[in-house]
Amino acid sequence: MKAFTQVKGLVCPLDRANVDTDAIIPKQFLKSIKRSGFGPYLFDELRYADPGEPGMDCTSRPLRKDFVLNQARYKGAQILLARDNFGCGSSREHAPWAIEDYGFTVIIAPSFADIFFGNCYKNGILPIVLPSAAVAELFAECAANEGYRLDVDLESQKVITPSGKSFGFDVTPHRKHCLLNGLDEIGLTLQHAGEIKAFEARHRAAQPWLFAEEA
Amino acid sequence: MAGKTLYDKLWESHVVREESDGTCLLYIDRHLMHEVTSAQAFEGMRLASRRAWRATSIVANPDHNTPTDHWDEGIKDPVSRLQVETLDANIKDFGALVYFPFKHANQGIIHVIGPENGTTLPGMTVVCGDSHTSTHGAFGALAHGIGTSEVEHVLATQTLVAKRSKRMLVRVEGQLGQEITAKDVALAIIGKIGTAGGTGYAIEFGGSAIRGLSLEGRMTLCNMAIEAGARAGLVAPDEKTAEYLRGRLYAPKGADWDKAVAYWNTLKSDHDAEFDAVVEFDAARIEPQVTWGTSPEQVLPIGARVPDPAKEADPQKRSGIERALQYMGLAAGTPLSGIKVDKVFIGSCTNSRIEDLRAAAAVARGRKKAAGVKLALVVPGSGIVKRQAEAEGLDKIFIAAGFEWREPGCSMCLAMNADRLEPGERCASTSNRNFEGRQGAGGRTHLVSPAMAAAAAVAGHFVDIRNSFGQESQA
Ligand code: SF4
Numbered sequence: 001m002k003a004f005t006q007v008k009g010l011v012c013p014l015d016r017a018n019v020d021t022d023a024i025i026p027k028q029f030l031k032s033i034k035r036s037g038f039g040p041y042l043f044d045e046l047r048y049a050d051p052g053e054p055g056m057d058c059t060s061r062p063l064r065k066d067f068v069l070n071q072a073r074y075k076g077a078q079i080l081l082a083r084d085n086f087g088c089g090s091s092r093e094h095a096p097w098a099i100e101d102y103g104f105t106v107i108i109a110p111s112f113a114d115i116f117f118g119n120c121y122k123n124g125i126l127p128i129v130l131p132s133a134a135v136a137e138l139f140a141e142c143a144a145n146e147g148y149r150l151d152v153d154l155e156s157q158k159v160i161t162p163s164g165k166s167f168g169f170d171v172t173p174h175r176k177h178c179l180l181n182g183l184d185e186i187g188l189t190l191q192h193a194g195e196i197k198a199f200e201a202r203h204r205a206a207q208p209w210l211f212a213e214e215a
Numbered sequence: 216m217a218g219k220t221l222y223d224k225l226w227e228s229h230v231v232r233e234e235s236d237g238t239c240l241l242y243i244d245r246h247l248m249h250e251v252t253s254a255q256a257f258e259g260m261r262l263a264s265r266r267a268w269r270a271t272s273i274v275a276n277p278d279h280n281t282p283t284d285h286w287d288e289g290i291k292d293p294v295s296r297l298q299v300e301t302l303d304a305n306i307k308d309f310g311a312l313v314y315f316p317f318k319h320a321n322q323g324i325i326h327v328i329g330p331e332n333g334t335t336l337p338g339m340t341v342v343c344g345d346s347h348t349s350t351h352g353a354f355g356a357l358a359h360g361i362g363t364s365e366v367e368h369v370l371a372t373q374t375l376v377a378k379r380s381k382r383m384l385v386r387v388e389g390q391l392g393q394e395i396t397a398k399d400v401a402l403a404i405i406g407k408i409g410t411a412g413g414t415g416y417a418i419e420f421g422g423s424a425i426r427g428l429s430l431e432g433r434m435t436l437c438n439m440a441i442e443a444g445a446r447a448g449l450v451a452p453d454e455k456t457a458e459y460l461r462g463r464l465y466a467p468k469g470a471d472w473d474k475a476v477a478y479w480n481t482l483k484s485d486h487d488a489e490f491d492a493v494v495e496f497d498a499a500r501i502e503p504q505v506t507w508g509t510s511p512e513q514v515l516p517i518g519a520r521v522p523d524p525a526k527e528a529d530p531q532k533r534s535g536i537e538r539a540l541q542y543m544g545l546a547a548g549t550p551l552s553g554i555k556v557d558k559v560f561i562g563s564c565t566n567s568r569i570e571d572l573r574a575a576a577a578v579a580r581g582r583k584k585a586a587g588v589k590l591a592l593v594v595p596g597s598g599i600v601k602r603q604a605e606a607e608g609l610d611k612i613f614i615a616a617g618f619e620w621r622e623p624g625c626s627m628c629l630a631m632n633a634d635r636l637e638p639g640e641r642c643a644s645t646s647n648r649n650f651e652g653r654q655g656a657g658g659r660t661h662l663v664s665p666a667m668a669a670a671a672a673v674a675g676h677f678v679d680i681r682n683s684f685g686q687e688s689q690a
Binding site for chain 2: 016017018020022023026027028030031032033034035045051054083084085088089090091092093096111113114115118119122123172173174185186189190192193195196199200203207208209210211212213
C-alpha cells in the first residue's frame, strides 16, 4: 500500500446522497478475479451512455456529458466531494478499488456507510467526515470556482480551502499510523501471533464444539 | 454498574487484544466464503506466501454466478465460470471445513447453507465478504460483512481489526397480524429509521413479536439489518434456536450439546443493560409492505399511494423522491395495489428458506399466474431447501400455477447469472435491495414478502394479501 501524507488536489463534486456501491462499480465488473483495472468503469452507468461490460475499451464509449466525471474542469481530480451516506449497500471492495484506480485518494462527505468507510483505509483512501454545513460550503465554493483545490493534510488532520479556512477531521491513531506509513495490516497483526494462539487455546477449552470438526 | 447487552457479551468473549484507542483484534470463529469476494484475498495470500491460519473455520460455496437451470450444460458465461473455478482451486489449495462445489446436492446461497448445516452457532463470530452476513445474527452470533482485504486478514490471522459498535435495541411488542411476516417487519423498521438509521450500530431485535418468529423469520429480519445501515443484527438465542440446530450436521453432539445449550442460555441482554438507542414498534400496526422507490427506506403499506415529492419539504429528499419515481416509472398518487408487474422473483438469502416457499405456495395453490406476468421465478435457497420443498409437493403447486421451479442460488437477487430484468421491467421481488439496476440494468424492483410476491404473480399487480388471498378466502 502506498503511504499517504498530504494531498493538494482538484475537487470533483458528486451532488447526490446515498450513492451506493452498485452505482460506484456495477455488479458485472465484480466478475474479475483481479484487484486492479477498475478505474475506467468507476460509476459506469452514470458515466457512459451504453451498457458497460468487463474488458471493454472505455476510450471510445459514448459519454453522458452531464455527469461530473465527464466534465473537463474535473479531469484529474483527486478529491471526491460527496453527500450523506456515501458508499452504502453491498460490501464490495471493488468500490474503493475503482475509486483508487481512477485516481481519487480522498473522499469528503457528511457521512459514510460503515463497511465502505473501513475499506477505504485498507486501500490508501482517506475518507473524511465533515459537518453537513461545511460540506455544503465546499460544494458551493467548488461550483463557483473552476479549478477548485483543497489541501488535505493527514498529519495535522485538516482540510484547508484556497481562502485559508480550515476544517479539522477525526481519524483513529491506528488508521492514521497505517495510512501514513503505508503499512500492511496483516503483517502488523501477525506481530501478535502468540496472543492469538493463546486466545485460541482458551477459547477451545471453553467451547470445544467450535473446534469439534478438527477432533 | 449496568448489565451487559448481548452484543457486549459476544464482543468481549472474542477480544484477543485491545489498543488504548479501543481498536481490538477480534477472534473469528466462522469464515464464510463465496466466489465473488474471495479471489483477490487468496491472490494476496499467495503473493505473501501465507497459509490459512485455521482452514477448518471456512465454509464456502459458489452462489452468485451459478445458473438456476440447465445445470447439465454447466456455466456458460466464461467470466462467471472462471470465478467459480477460481474458488474451486483456492479451496483445494487452502482447505475448508465445508465446500459444496457447483451442482453439489447441498449447494446454495452461503447465508442459507451456513445455518442449515449447523455451521452457524450461537455465541460465534461469523464473517463473510458479503454484507448480508448479518443474517446469521438470528442465532445470537456476532455476524457481519467484511471487505476483501479483511477476508485476507481473517484468512491469514483468524482475527479482524475492529472497533465496538454502538448498541441499538429495536423492540417489537405484541402480536403480528395473520399475513404479516418478518419481511414486513424488516421493511417497516427500515421505513421508520431509514437506510442510515442503524449506521454505527449493532441492532438487537427484541420483544414478544420477535420471540414469536421462527428462526427462518429471524434470519429474514437480521438479513435486512444491513439495509438499515447496521452491520450486524442480533436475536438472543432461545429454545427455538436450539431446536433448529439440534441434529444438524456440524451442530455439537452428546455432552458437548448440553454444555453448548447451557452456554447459549447465558447469551441474552441483562435486564439492566443499557442501549445507546431504543426504537419501539407495535406489532399489531405493521401492515404488508411494498417498496415504491430505489432505496429500501422508500416503502409504504400496501394500502398507501405513491408519495408526492411536492409535499416533501427537505430539498435533498424531494429530489431523491423525484429521481426514484422517474426511474421507477411511477406517478405520484398511484395506489400501490394497482401497480402491474412484469416479473416475480421468489428467492434470495432474505426469503428462500422453506417457510418462505410454503407461504408463497399457500397463495399459489390452485391458482394461476396472471397472463400479463412474463415470468414468476421460484429459486430455493439451497439444495436442502429444494428437496424439502419437493418432499412437501411445493414444486408441483408452483409449476401447476405457471411459476418456474429452479435450482438454488442467488439468481435474480443481483442478476449476475442469466436471471435478470430487462430495461423497464417491473418486478415483485422477495430480495433485499431495490437499487437502480440491481436486478438488471433499467429493471424496476419492488421489495415484498413471499406471500405478497406470489399474490402479485396471480393478480398481475400488487394486492393486499389480507383482502384477496387471506387464509379465509382460500378455498
Ligand atoms: S441472495 Fe442476494 S443478497 Fe443474498 S448473498 Fe446472494 S446476491 Fe447477496
